[in-house]
Amino acid sequence: MGRLEFDIAHLLAGSLVLISFMMLYQDRLYALLNTYALHAGVLALSVAWQAFVQQAPHLYITALIALGFKAIIIPLALHRIIVRLGIHREVETAVGFGLTMLTGIGLVALAMVLMLRITPGADPLAREDLAFSLSVVLLGLLVMVTRRNAVSQVVGFMSLENGLVLAATAAKGMPLVVEISIAFSVLIAFIVIGIFLFRIRERFDTVDLQALDRFRGERR
Amino acid sequence: MMVGALYAVAVLLALAPASIALSKYARASNIIYGASLVASAALCSMGTVQLLSRSRAAVALVLPIGLPWLGAHFRIDALAAFFLAAINFGGVAASLFALGYGRHEHAPGRILPFYPAFLAGMNLVVIAGDAFSFLVAWEFMSLSSWALVVAHHREQENVRAGYIYLLMASFGTLALLLAFGFLAGSSGHYDFDSIRAIHLPNGLAAIVLLLALIGTGSKAGLVPLHVWLPLAHPAAPSHVSALMSGVMTKVAVYAFIRIVFDLLGPPAWWWSVTVLAVAGPTATLGVLYALMQRDLKRLLAYSTIENIGIIFSGLGLALAFKAQGLDWIAALAFTAALLHVVNHLLFKSLLFFGAGAVLNATGERDMEKLGGLIHRMPKTAAAVLVGCAAISALPPFNGFVSEWLTFQAILLSPQLPSWALKLLIPAVGGLLALAAALAAASFVKAFGVSFLGRPRTPEAAAAKETDALSLAAMGALAVLCLVAGILPGLLIDSLAPVTTAMVGHSMPHQADLAWLTIVPIAESRSSYNGLLVLAFVTLSGSLAALAIHRLASDRLRRAPAWDCGFPDSNPAIQYTASSFSQPIRRAFGSVVFAAREIGEMPPPGALSIARLTVRQRDLIWDFLYAPLADGIATVTERINVLQFQTIRRYLSLVFIALVLLLLVLAL
Numbered sequence: 098m099g100r101l102e103f104d105i106a107h108l109l110a111g112s113l114v115l116i117s118f119m120m121l122y123q124d125r126l127y128a129l130l131n132t133y134a135l136h137a138g139v140l141a142l143s144v145a146w147q148a149f150v151q152q153a154p155h156l157y158i159t160a161l162i163a164l165g166f167k168a169i170i171i172p173l174a175l176h177r178i179i180v181r182l183g184i185h186r187e188v189e190t191a192v193g194f195g196l197t198m199l200t201g202i203g204l205v206a207l208a209m210v211l212m213l214r215i216t217p218g219a220d221p222l223a224r225e226d227l228a229f230s231l232s233v234v235l236l237g238l239l240v241m242v243t244r245r246n247a248v249s250q251v252v253g254f255m256s257l258e259n260g261l262v263l264a265a266t267a268a269k270g271m272p273l274v275v276e277i278s279i280a281f282s283v284l285i286a287f288i289v290i291g292i293f294l295f296r297i298r299e300r301f302d303t304v305d306l307q308a309l310d311r312f313r314g315e316r317r
Numbered sequence: 318m319m320v321g322a323l324y325a326v327a328v329l330l331a332l333a334p335a336s337i338a339l340s341k342y343a344r345a346s347n348i349i350y351g352a353s354l355v356a357s358a359a360l361c362s363m364g365t366v367q368l369l370s371r372s373r374a375a376v377a378l379v380l381p382i383g384l385p386w387l388g389a390h391f392r393i394d395a396l397a398a399f400f401l402a403a404i405n406f407g408g409v410a411a412s413l414f415a416l417g418y419g420r421h422e423h424a425p426g427r428i429l430p431f432y433p434a435f436l437a438g439m440n441l442v443v444i445a446g447d448a449f450s451f452l453v454a455w456e457f458m459s460l461s462s463w464a465l466v467v468a469h470h471r472e473q474e475n476v477r478a479g480y481i482y483l484l485m486a487s488f489g490t491l492a493l494l495l496a497f498g499f500l501a502g503s504s505g506h507y508d509f510d511s512i513r514a515i516h517l518p519n520g521l522a523a524i525v526l527l528l529a530l531i532g533t534g535s536k537a538g539l540v541p542l543h544v545w546l547p548l549a550h551p552a553a554p555s556h557v558s559a560l561m562s563g564v565m566t567k568v569a570v571y572a573f574i575r576i577v578f579d580l581l582g583p584p585a586w587w588w589s590v591t592v593l594a595v596a597g598p599t600a601t602l603g604v605l606y607a608l609m610q611r612d613l614k615r616l617l618a619y620s621t622i623e624n625i626g627i628i629f630s631g632l633g634l635a636l637a638f639k640a641q642g643l644d645w646i647a648a649l650a651f652t653a654a655l656l657h658v659v660n661h662l663l664f665k666s667l668l669f670f671g672a673g674a675v676l677n678a679t680g681e682r683d684m685e686k687l688g689g690l691i692h693r694m695p696k697t698a699a700a701v702l703v704g705c706a707a708i709s710a711l712p713p714f715n716g717f718v719s720e721w722l723t724f725q726a727i728l729l730s731p732q733l734p735s736w737a738l739k740l741l742i743p744a745v746g747g748l749l750a751l752a753a754a755l756a757a758a759s760f761v762k763a764f765g766v767s768f769l770g771r772p773r774t775p776e777a778a779a780a781k782e783t784d785a786l787s788l789a790a791m792g793a794l795a796v797l798c799l800v801a802g803i804l805p806g807l808l809i810d811s812l813a814p815v816t817t818a819m820v821g822h823s824m825p826h827q828a829d830l831a832w833l834t835i836v837p838i839a840e841s842r843s844s845y846n847g848l849l850v851l852a853f854v855t856l857s858g859s860l861a862a863l864a865i866h867r868l869a870s871d872r873l874r875r876a877p878a879w880d881c882g883f884p885d886s887n888p889a890i891q892y893t894a895s896s897f898s899q900p901i902r903r904a905f906g907s908v909v910f911a912a913r914e915i916g917e918m919p920p921p922g923a924l925s926i927a928r929l930t931v932r933q934r935d936l937i938w939d940f941l942y943a944p945l946a947d948g949i950a951t952v953t954e955r956i957n958v959l960q961f962q963t964i965r966r967y968l969s970l971v972f973i974a975l976v977l978l979l980l981v982l983a984l
Contacts, residue, residue, distance in 0.1 A: 211983040
């Protein structure tokens with residue numbers, strides 16, 4: 098693999114991590130959705146680049162799936178949900194942005210140290226990609242943990258899935274079935290969570306999870 | 318051979334669902350117990366043939382079930398063959414007894430499916446050739462026996478017994494699981510042949526020894542892991558009690574021998590210290606508890622603890638001598654332990670059958686409500702008397718031989734170089750001697766109070782002799798107790814392959830000695846002849862009877878019994894079980910049981926009742942289990958908060974756990 102190919106793969110995977118960081122400080126739902134769409138778009142680019150580098154044409158399908166479902170359909174659908182629910186107001190974060198960003202930096206450092214330590218013999222590209230994808234997964238989890246709103250938790254979950262797809266495509270020779278199944282699992286999760294959102298709102302008139310907590314008689 | 322054994326076990330396993338299908342027929346219990354009897358008999362004969370066969374090679378088989386990279390290994394070597402024969406002999410006896418006894422069962426559907434499953438589980442433990450199938454079989458055995466313990470679940474006591482049994486059984490299996498994990502090492506080969514090839518460093522071997530002692534000891538009933546045993550064994554129906562007490566504890570002994578003697582490699586000298594320090598007190602405490610009981614079956618269960626103490630003492634001695642290279646004495650001690658396995662199986666099954674017959678005839682397990690049964694159930698009484706004599710180690714019965722051999726090994730302990738053992742072994746010997754004497758006392762009590770004297774309740778007075786099949790099972794066991802006591806040489810010789818495999822030596826050949834004598838070491842040192850004792854007992858007994866009948870007056874005179882100031886014929890004035898054990902309770906009880914007697918005597922002239930109350934506490938329960946249970950309850954109450962969290966907190970918990978694990982991996 099040439100120097101340039103490596104650098105471009107590196108750049109794309111790195112920008113995924115960067116966009117994950119961007120998600121951390123979006124305080125409006127629309128902005129968060131747009132960032133997510135960007136995230137998925139960069140993922141599609143990265144997968145396509147991997148397909149080109151690895152000369153694995155089936156990865157183009159994965160890239161198309163990522164672009165179609167994750168970057169276009171799901172954000173649009175979530176957009177509609179937000180409109181229909183009427184919750185295009187501020188995202189309530191549970192933890193302050195500064196602390197969240199610092200934690201995120203710590204997580205990325207952790208992912209790098211871990212991956213570089215346990216995969217010394219692996220192909221450098223796969224190594225970098227694995228480290229980046231673990232960072233994306235951890236940042237996605239962080240988004241889920243720091244948000245109170247159900248829609249933003251869904252977005253966090255899907256960015257986490259993007260990290261998994263990145264890891265799957267970085268590893269050479271993983272069959273197409275796996276990637277398709279991952280894509281579908283995201284879709285199914287999206288559908289299920291969407292349905293749940295409606296059910297929750299039907300019952301409580303809000304998708305603020307604190308309402309659920311109040312319903313269960315919990316104190317904050 | 319191996320295939321045959323597996324087929325027989327498969328038959329037992331298949332009987333479990335079959336009994337559910339058959340349960341609506343009245344003859345279901347006959348079919349199931351009959352089939353169990355046949356399968357057990359087949360397995361017993363296979364074990365015997367394998368044990369006695371000239372070819373010493375083990376038979377083995379690997380089935381492609383279980384873990385995909387391991388399969389299920391099955392193997393019958395000399396040790397497994399011996400235990401296979403012993404276990405299934407117990408199975409045959411219990412099935413025969415159950416053919417008669419099971420007819421009186423009011424809810425056979427709760428027992429029939431689990432009985433053959435329990436037998437199959439015990440067999441699978443013995444023939445398992447890898448750690449995985451061993452543990453699966455072990456757990457299967459525990460669970461099926463648990464189902465039998467809670468078969469009569471309407472009684473509150475049984476439910477509690479089952480709960481404690483389940484806890485202790487899981488704990489024991491956990492210990493064994495860890496032990497096998499250490500034994501397999503990092504390579505993770507779980508079949509016994511690979512484990513045998515690995516030699517563990519000293520520290521790990523110590524951990525495995527302790528875990529094996531805990532795991533098998535909790536099943537066998539070593540003090541202080543015995544608490545479940547006297548609750549669970551009596552709770553089951555009597556033929557199952559016999560199996561649990563007589564046979565399942567032996568499976569635990571097998572597991573201990575398999576791990577410590579076979580898989581763990583050559584012993585270090587202090588291993589025996591651990592085993593002996595547990596075994597000696599187990600024997601004495603078990604029998605002291607037994608002596609305090611009023612419940613016949615519970616007395617028998619506590620006596621099982623005592624006998625397990627004797628068996629483990631033998632094994633501990635074998636370890637001590639083997640570690641010092643004194644293989645020939647190790648062989649003696651090991652043979653004594655194995656012989657006691659057989660003997661205890663014989664007489665404990667017999668006594669539990671007897672207790673079952675009594676329970677059936679009177680509906681009572683409380684000895685204070687029995688009495689005079691020797692007139693109403695003479696055949697049962699005779700069989701139980703033989704069992705009591707055998708378990709009290711009276712010659713010419715079998716119990717004497719194995720205990721005598723154990724003491725022969727103890728007397729050779731001055732040959733050991735280690736001072737710790739030189740001091741410990743005589744102490745254990747003293748404990749065993751005390752246990753033997755107290756065992757005799759407790760069985761004098763058990764037989765005397767239940768069978769002699771006058772009936773204390775109308776139920777006892779109305780008792781009828783039990784059915785022919787139950788009597789046949791008891792009679793056969795009683796005869797075998799005598800035969801094994803007179804022909805111990807045959808048994809000792811047939812144990813030679815097992816001893817050779819486990820301690821590298823065997824006892825001298827006994828069959829060639831004249832007049833059925835056994836000589837454990839050398840003729841000049843000690844020998845025992847059961848036949849001689851039998852001849853002497855028979856002869857002197859007959860002569861005494863003859864003399865009494867010839868010389869004494871044969872005029873029949875009926876006079877009021879116990880007429881020394883008690884003309885009232887109330888049976889309550891007889892010696893009771895509690896009064897029989899009172900002297901011993903006074904001697905030991907204040908320390909061991911923290912027993913206190915509170916006497917309330919009304920002032921002279923007052924008409925109120927005088928009352929003597931005895932309070933006993935189980936110190937092991939109070940100081941070990943109660944604090945443990947309290948601690949667990951406190952901790953779980955604290956942790957319980959975690960169960961009611963918000964969704965975000967759950968997510969955070971998962972997230973924090975993940976990050977922590979990653980940190981551990983990264984640092």
